[in-house]
Amino acid sequence: MSTSFSSLPIVSLSTLSSSSSSLDALEALSLRLDEVFSTTGFAYLTDLPLTYSHDDVFGLCDDFFGHNGLSEESKMKLAKKSFVKNNKNTYRGYFPPQAGADNLKEGFEIGSPSTRSEVRLDTVKFNLTEPNVFPSSNSSFRTRCETLHAELQTLSAKLLSVLATSLGKLPSFFEHYLEDSLSTLRLLHYPPVPAERQQDLICTPHTDSGILTLLHQDKTGGLEVRNSDGEWIPAPYVPGSMVVNIGDLMAKVSEGRWIATYHRVRSMNREGGVRSQGRYSIPFFFEPGMDCVVQSVEGRECVYGEHVLEKMKGWVEFQDVVKVPEESAGRIAVEAF
Ligand SMILES: O=C(O)CCC(=O)C(=O)O
Numbered sequence: 641m642s643t644s645f646s647s648l649p650i651v652s653l654s655t656l657s658s659s660s661s662s663l664d665a666l667e668a669l670s671l672r673l674d675e676v677f678s679t680t681g682f683a684y685l686t687d688l689p690l691t692y693s694h695d696d697v698f699g700l701c702d703d704f705f706g707h708n709g710l711s712e713e714s715k716m717k718l719a720k721k722s723f724v725k726n727n728k729n730t731y732r733g734y735f736p737p738q739a740g741a742d743n744l745k746e747g748f749e750i751g752s753p754s755t756r757s758e759v760r761l762d763t764v765k766f767n768l769t770e771p772n773v774f775p776s777s778n779s780s781f782r783t784r785c786e787t788l789h790a791e792l793q794t795l796s797a798k799l800l801s802v803l804a805t806s807l808g809k810l811p812s813f814f815e816h817y818l819e820d821s822l823s824t825l826r827l828l829h830y831p832p833v834p835a836e837r838q839q840d841l842i843c844t845p846h847t848d849s850g851i852l853t854l855l856h857q858d859k860t861g862g863l864e865v866r867n868s869d870g871e872w873i874p875a876p877y878v879p880g881s882m883v884v885n886i887g888d889l890m891a892k893v894s895e896g897r898w899i900a901t902y903h904r905v906r907s908m909n910r911e912g913g914v915r916s917q918g919r920y921s922i923p924f925f926f927e928p929g930m931d932c933v934v935q936s937v938e939g940r941e942c943v944y945g946e947h948v949l950e951k952m953k954g955w956v957e958f959q960d961v962v963k964v965p966e967e968s969a970g971r972i973a974v975e976a977f
Pocket residue numbers: 828843848855857863903905920921922923970971
């Protein structure tokens with residue numbers, strides 16, 4: 641059960657940075673993560689085992705969306721097919737700002753660089769295993785994105801082995817999720833809100849659909865997480881941290897022990913205000929492979945690819961039409977099992 645928390649807990653990952661972590665330290669981390677995922681479903685992670693600094697991470701957003709970043713034309717060359725009919729990429733790449741009432745964001749998504757690219761018929765609307773697309777003008781951007789993806793995937797794998805023990809399973813319980821994993825690194829830009837816009841929500845309330853989300857956010861603020869009293873608790877950037885949260889599928893894997901908590905983003909700046917660039921954030925959605933059999937702690941099963949394709953029908957970034965249901969802002973609600 642979610643609790644009436646008033647701030648997000650902070651969990652240090654120093655244990656994961658050390659090559660010789662004691663079993664006691666891993667056990668303590670496993671218990672701590674179990675506690676936070678059963679109560680808030682959300683936490684700040686500190687002492688991150690990543691080589692990227694906060695500035696390095698947001699340099700990627702700046703290279704893509706910033707004043708010296710890509711032109712509209714270059715971005716649209718990378719847009720998914722649902723936005724530019726003649727483009728080939730259906731799942732990876734750029735999505736422009738949407739017209740949904742509570743959403744104001746553009747994004748660029750990549751999967752694992754080692755994704756096995758399957759030959760699929762043109763009739764397949766979304767090819768989840770297609771290769772990434774990148775701007776041709778900036779070769780270091782590609783390398784940096786791929787390295788960040790790889791580091792976040794490695795961190796997710798470490799977290800999952802600890803979380804398996806939180807659920808009373810062997811550390812290898814989630815290991816098969818790593819095979820042909822579809823994890824997505826998403827660079828997000830929320831442009832400054834036009835002065836005349838009444839609504840200050842820029843990402844509508846939602847739960848994430850998958851297993852785990854690791855979120856880098858810039859210093860702008862605006863992320864809010866809902867507690868059990870229905871209050872929206874601000875989750876501003878804490879120096880050196882990343883946010884972690886449980887997705888719907890993981891809540892189901894845990895048979896409701898862990899919570900996929902609602903969250904949203906409110907605009908902290910308007911056009912003409914001090915922060916003219918808007919907000920940057922970078923969620924990393926850890927996702928199993930297409931054919932992965934996801935099993936709950938009680939043995940109920942689903943195949944990841946089938947469910948994700950079904951639920952993509954509600955994701956705002958994959959609509960052919962501009963009007964989308966208000967609740968479908970993020971990677972929401974996979975009905976599994
Ligand atoms: O921008 C943020 O801080 C949150 C983004 C988010 O929740 C999502 O993309 O699912």
